[in-house]
Amino acid sequence: MSFVQGVGRDGGEGMSFYVDLRRDSRVSLLAGPFATLAEAEAIKDRAYETACAVDPFARFDSYGTCRVDLDRPGVLNRRLGL
Numbered sequence: 001m002s003f004v005q006g007v008g009r010d011g012g013e014g015m016s017f018y019v020d021l022r023r024d025s026r027v028s029l030l031a032g033p034f035a036t037l038a039e040a041e042a043i044k045d046r047a048y049e050t051a052c053a054v055d056p057f058a059r060f061d062s063y064g065t066c067r068v069d070l071d072r073p074g075v076l077n078r079r080l081g082l
Helices: 037-054 056-060
Strands: 016-023 026-034 062-068
Touching: 016 037, 026 037, 026 062, 037 056, 037 062
Parallel strands: none
Antiparallel strands: 016 026, 016 062
């Protein structure tokens, strides 16, 4: 799986956008998949707050959006009502 930051606004064939959390060398897909970058960006703050409620140390992690060739639910989708 390859992570592409800030490339294009549409996912394209087989590509989806996610809100991601990065801790050391690990990456977690918190919310998604979304068809567009704008959809992922719109929920990024809620995903951050939810992650911090689940794990207080999440405040020290990096957050952003990514585009990947994957189609599975984000780990916080249920808590976010997605």
